[in-house]
Amino acid sequence: MAEILEKVQKVFANIKVEEFMTKDVIYVKPDRTVAQVKEILRLKRISGVPVVDDSGKVVGIISIEDIIKCLENGKLGDRVDEHMTKDVVCINADATLQDVIKFFERYRYGRFPVVNTEGKLVGIVTKNDILAAVATRLGLIYLHDERRSMVLDSDMLNRSLITGEEINKKGADFYFRIDYFDVNLAGIGAAQLKKFLLKKGIDESIVRKVAVATYEAEVNVVIHSGSEGEIYCFIGDDKITVRVEDWGKGIENIELAMKEGYSTAPDHVRELGFGAGMGLPNMKRFSDKMVILSEKGKGVVVEMVFYIISGRS
Incomplete structure (x- = not known):
């Protein structure tokens, strides 16, 4: 994103x-x-919302991080104004694209409320909004969709990396599109998959393995790929197959990336608790079989198998 902007x-x-x-x-x-x-955050799949008073003025912002703290301390029943961040950084409605980019570079937040001269909320801006505006003017949206279709329609990516069998992605039991613009959203897909599998009656110990491995794969897409990604899950009689794909930077050296502690995550991502270099090792550790297909500049496909019947090899 930085290079494009x-x-x-x-x-x-x-x-x-x-x-x-x-x-x-x-x-x-x-x-x-x-x-x-x-x-609200769960239903709308967002990581935070502005808090406004009766006059429409922004008085705070509350995020997933604030909610997690309340959950840990048993304070979900408290009022929002008791736990919201009151020192909110807002962008004026007359700001330019260049101004907005400077805000993102300075504060490293995922989104900013936009206010008018009276301090009233009139919008919200994310990195996604910036890229969409630029891409629309450059005609990149069509090119991105065309490239994505070419990749997904290729015979290689329509077959299992483990068994070689054809995969019908449209027939997946579970599907989730990964948003890579906000690192705070990393893991939402894995959490939804966990709930889905538990509702299907899958054993909790197996679901935990699937959830941990999928979480690591999803986080890798968000912090490393520079691209959107997708999670597919197929439930068979004796196994669960999870496939995570992106079309981003790819992995230049898979062998090196598999080493514990190796990471290319930037400092601001590490400060949020991500990028410890345990992603791929944990995916391998929690899955029964795993195959990675990647090339620099051509994205990553990870396929993992989790056997439902214990003792299967």
């Missing part, structure tokens, strides 16, 4: 944030409970 921000520097921000903003009032916000 560096090349195009001079061309589109004066685009107003009002032109590419999300105007239909989800927000909450200060008197809502933390539990209610948790449900």
Whole structure:
């Protein structure tokens, strides 16, 4: 993303944030409970929401991190204004694309509320919004979709990396699209898969292995690929197969990447608790079989098998 923005921000520097921000903003009032916000984030698949007063002014922001702390301390029934972040960094509606990029570089947040001159909420902007605005003007959206179709339609990627059997992705029992623009969203797909498998009556010990391995694969997509990704899960009579794909940077040296502690995650990602270099080793450790297909600049496909019948090899 940084390389793309560096090349195009001079061309589109004066685009107003009002032109590419999300105007239909989800927000909450200060008197809502933390539990209610948790449900909103779950349903809308977002990592945080602004908090506004009755006049529409931004008075805080509450995120998944705040909710996790409340969950740990048994405070989900508390009011939002007791746990929200009150010192909120907002962007003025008359800011330009260049201004917005500087905000992201300075604060490293995933999103910013956009306010008018009266401090009232008028929108929200994410890195996704920036890239969509730029891509639309450069015609890259069509090229991205075309490349994705070429990759997914190739015979190699329509076959199992482990058995060689044809895979019908449209017939997957579970599917999740990975959003790589916000590191705080990493793991949501794995959590949803865990709930799905438990509802299917799969043994909890097996579900835990699937969830941990899938979580590691999903996090790798978010912090390393620079691309969106997808999670597919197929449930068989004797095994569960999970396949995680992305179309990003790829892995230049898989053997090196498999070593415990090896990581290419940037510092700001490590500060959030990711990028410890245990992703691929943990995926191998928790799955019964695993195959990785990757090449520099051509994305990564990870396929993992988890046997339902113990003792199967």
